[in-house]
Amino acid sequence: MKVEYTNGEITVVWQPKICHHSGNCVRNLNPVFDTGRVPWVDMNAASTDEIISVVNKCPSGALSIKQN
Numbered sequence: 001m002k003v004e005y006t007n008g009e010i011t012v013v014w015q016p017k018i019c020h021h022s023g024n025c026v027r028n029l030n031p032v033f034d035t036g037r038v039p040w041v042d043m044n045a046a047s048t049d050e051i052i053s054v055v056n057k058c059p060s061g062a063l064s065i066k067q068n
């Protein structure tokens with residue numbers, strides 16, 4: 001299963017089965033990645049560059065970017 005979130009410029013793809021809940025994304029960019037909220041990703045809470053930077057640090061590859 002893949003879940004997609006977009007801000008119109010980029011789309012973040014999340015694959016929950018791969019995520020090993022290290023929490024890096026939540027710690028590094030909490031306005032965007034907040035597991036206490038539904039949906040847990042808010043693509044309007046930071047700039048595209050900030051989101052790309054944090055997605056690229058996801059250790060499992062559960063988060064990835066698609067350019068729109």
Ligand code: SF4
Pocket residue numbers: 018019020021022023024025026057058059060061062063
């Ligand atoms: S950084 Fe990646 S592996 Fe860690 S919680 Fe976020 S999505 Fe899951």
